[in-house]
Amino acid sequence: MKKRENIFLIFLSIILTNCGAYAQNNDANTEKCNQELSTYSEYFKQNNFHDAYPSWSWCFNNCPQSTKNIYIQGATIIENIITGEKDSIKKEAWVDTLMLVYDNRIKYFDQKALVLGRKALSMLRYRGYEIKSAYDILEESFKLGKETSESFVLDFYMTTTINLYNSNILTKEDVLNNYESISETYNIMITNEANDTKREKLEESAKKVEDMFVSSGVADCEAVINMFTPKFKENPTDVALAKKIVALLNMGNSDECKLSDLYIEVATLVYSDEKTANAAHSLAQAHLKRKNFSVSEKFYLEAINLETEPLKKADMYYELALVYYMNSNYPSARNIARSCLANNPNAGKAYILIGKIYGASAKNCVESVFDKKATNCLIVDQFIKAKNIDPSVAGEANELIGKYTAGFPKTEDGFWLSIEAGATFTVGCWINETTTIRFSD
Numbered sequence: 001m002k003k004r005e006n007i008f009l010i011f012l013s014i015i016l017t018n019c020g021a022y023a024q025n026n027d028a029n030t031e032k033c034n035q036e037l038s039t040y041s042e043y044f045k046q047n048n049f050h051d052a053y054p055s056w057s058w059c060f061n062n063c064p065q066s067t068k069n070i071y072i073q074g075a076t077i078i079e080n081i082i083t084g085e086k087d088s089i090k091k092e093a094w095v096d097t098l099m100l101v102y103d104n105r106i107k108y109f110d111q112k113a114l115v116l117g118r119k120a121l122s123m124l125r126y127r128g129y130e131i132k133s134a135y136d137i138l139e140e141s142f143k144l145g146k147e148t149s150e151s152f153v154l155d156f157y158m159t160t161t162i163n164l165y166n167s168n169i170l171t172k173e174d175v176l177n178n179y180e181s182i183s184e185t186y187n188i189m190i191t192n193e194a195n196d197t198k199r200e201k202l203e204e205s206a207k208k209v210e211d212m213f214v215s216s217g218v219a220d221c222e223a224v225i226n227m228f229t230p231k232f233k234e235n236p237t238d239v240a241l242a243k244k245i246v247a248l249l250n251m252g253n254s255d256e257c258k259l260s261d262l263y264i265e266v267a268t269l270v271y272s273d274e275k276t277a278n279a280a281h282s283l284a285q286a287h288l289k290r291k292n293f294s295v296s297e298k299f300y301l302e303a304i305n306l307e308t309e310p311l312k313k314a315d316m317y318y319e320l321a322l323v324y325y326m327n328s329n330y331p332s333a334r335n336i337a338r339s340c341l342a343n344n345p346n347a348g349k350a351y352i353l354i355g356k357i358y359g360a361s362a363k364n365c366v367e368s369v370f371d372k373k374a375t376n377c378l379i380v381d382q383f384i385k386a387k388n389i390d391p392s393v394a395g396e397a398n399e400l401i402g403k404y405t406a407g408f409p410k411t412e413d414g415f416w417l418s419i420e421a422g423a424t425f426t427v428g429c430w431i432n433e434t435t436t437i438r439f440s441d
Contacts, residue, residue: 033063037070044073049080060101064108071105075118082126095126113145117153124156132169135160142181147188151205154182158209162216173227175218180244182209214251221257224248229262239273242266246282258289271299277306281316288319293327314344321353330361331430348390352397355382358431359404365429370417373409374425378435380404408440 036055043052056077059070078098085091102119106112120137123130138157142149161178164170186206193199213219228245235241245266249257257263264286271279284299300320307313317340324333334357340350362375380401387397414420414437423437 029062033059033066037063037066040077041069041073044077047080049077052077053081060104064104068105068109071101071109074101075122079122091126095122098122098126113141113149116141117145117150121152121156124160131160131163135164142185147185147192149185151189151202154185155205155209158182158212162212162218165216165218172218172223175213175216176223176227176248179209179213179218180248183213183247184244210251219248219251221249221260224257225260225262232262232266236265237269239269242269242273246270250282255289258286275302275306277303277308277312277316280306284316285319288323288326291326293323296323310343314340314342314347314350317343318347318350318353321350325353325357325360328360330357333357334431346389348386348393348397351382351386351389352393352400355379355386355400355404358382358427362427362431365427365431370409370413370419371425371427373407373413374435374437375427376404376407377425377438378427378431378433380408380438381435405438406440408438410441411439414439 036058040052040055040059043049043055056070056074059066060074064070075098078094078101082091082094082098085094099119099122102115102122106115116137120134120141123134123137127134135157138153138160141153142157145153158178161170161175165172165175183206186202186209190199190202190206193202224245228241228248232238232241232245243266245262249260249263249266264283267279267282267286271283273279280299280303284296284303287293287296287299297320300316300323304313304316304320307316317336321333321336321340324330324336334354337350337353337357340347344350358375358379362379363372366372366375383397383400383404387394411421414423419437421437421439424434425437426432426434
């Protein structure tokens with residue numbers, strides 16, 4: 001068995017290293033090249049890769065600069081042979097050959113960034129255990145190609161980055177730096193792509209990379225703040241850097257991120273450079289977290305004025321309603337919550353907030369004990385509306401419904417006032433809304 005394998009390897013080596021006696025006669029060599037190119041090309045067209053191999057191999061060794069197809073088609077020939085090979089030792093030898101095809105293509109036809117990307121992909125496919133080597137090749141391919149890279153290079157560069165981080169080979173800083181570079185490159189590619197279909201595919205790939213990064217656990221506030229605070233201090237007027245930091249801290253999606261001094265500093269720089277809805281929104285959120293309500297209100301109003309997308313505008317309205325609610329400005333809070341619903345009729349969270357607004361303030365709009373209890377019916381109405389239009393808030397809505405339903409008046413309370421279930425009841429003052437009386441028993 002060993003002898004048979006050795007014979008095979010020797011045979012393969014002879015084919016790949018043979019310089020050819022034809023090199024002494026250029027005319028004869030050219031004619032022979034044309035013959036062998038024609039032969040293997042015909043077999044290739046028929047997907048007969050095994051029969052194509054001998055003639056292809058001759059061309060690979062004797063006329064390496066005659067056509068790039070030797071390497072483009074050669075990779076296909078070898079990959080098909082690898083797929084059909086059952087013997088693990090022979091398969092490894094064929095993979096070595098495939099790697100040599102990529103190396104020689106670079107040697108004779110350059111396109112190093114593109115070819116390295118494809119070499120790395122083949123390495124991951126056939127030698128997944130060499131992930132660090134594949135990562136290094138992807139890194140070189142990406143740095144050479146940048147926005148001209150094939151999208152799979154960016155995707156696998158991010159994938160291998162995270163895998164190596166999980167294996168304690170790369171650091172959090174490595175992941176953050178690589179994501180930052182990949183994300184920026186995708187943004188450039190998307191901006192430059194005129195074809196709608198291709199641009200949509202790039203956007204999908206960019207979103208996939210973002211999802212990988214977020215799920216990696218690296219995008220926590222502490223890591224981003226520790227890494228980028230000194231960088232920003234060194235470049236306090238670098239708007240591009242500030243935008244990256246804002247985006248990374250927004251991914252953290254926690255109070256810690258928006259409460260940081262770094263967030264305020266970078267968001268302020270971004271806003272001063274270009275007064276966009278996103279920039280104003282970032283500052284509004286940061287000041288809301290710090291309970292700077294008047295400053296937050298100012299930036300929310302500007303963000304809303306600049307925003308044109310209804311769903312984004314609805315979210316901004318909802319957050320502004322929270323500003324008023326937290327500042328006990330209940331009439332304004334309700335009005336702004338209704339503006340949220342006007343832009344997104346399925347925003348159940350807005351009805352949840354209106355219910356909470358009524359719960360916090362309705363006691364000041366009624367006098368009798370019965371009326372205060374009856375107001376709970378109006379409050380529950382809001383939570384019912386919320387879960388009916390938005391299943392995602394059903395859990396919270398049901399919990400609040402249980403809490404406020406317990407505060408409904410009892411049948412006995414209505415009896416002494418000659419009020420029956422189903423009667424209408426209006427909560428006065430600024431609320432000025434009508435509900436239906438229900439009893440808790």
